Amino acid sequence: MPTxxxxxxxxxxxxxxxxxxxxxxRPAGVRLTCVSGIAWVTQGHQSRDLVLYPGRSLxxxxxxxxxxxxxxxxxxxxxxxxxxxxALERMAALLTGWLRRPAGATA
Numbered sequence: 001m002p003t004x005x006x007x008x009x010x011x012x013x014x015x016x017x018x019x020x021x022x023x024x025x026r027p028a029g030v031r032l033t034c035v036s037g038i039a040w041v042t043q044g045h046q047s048r049d050l051v052l053y054p055g056r057s058l059x060x061x062x063x064x065x066x067x068x069x070x071x072x073x074x075x076x077x078x079x080x081x082x083x084x085x086x087a088l089e090r091m092a093a094l095l096t097g098w099l100r101r102p103a104g105a106t107a
Contacts, residue, residue: 008080016070037074
């Protein structure tokens with residue numbers, strides 16, 4: 001079964017059927033909240049896995065990939081309020097702002 005790739009900047013809700021698996025590549029700052037069902041959460045290079053039940057949440061604080069599987073069909077809220085942009089994204093934003101300056105403007 002393929003893994004569902006989640007980008008928390010664009011997804012705020014995740015629904016998984018039993019045995020579905022989803023992943024978040026760079027989850028630092030993402031909060032997962034179980035709305036219904038049961039989710040199993042595994043984060044790379046961490047010695048323990050966590051199980052989320054309805055009403056429970058988890059703040060992911062590492063950059064290693066996280067895998068979420070549904071032990072029972074589940075709905076999760078995905079909040080990405082504290083995601084820091086990558087260096088490439090910061091550079092692109094600076095370049096975009098620089099290119100949009102009016103002609104003759106000084107820095």
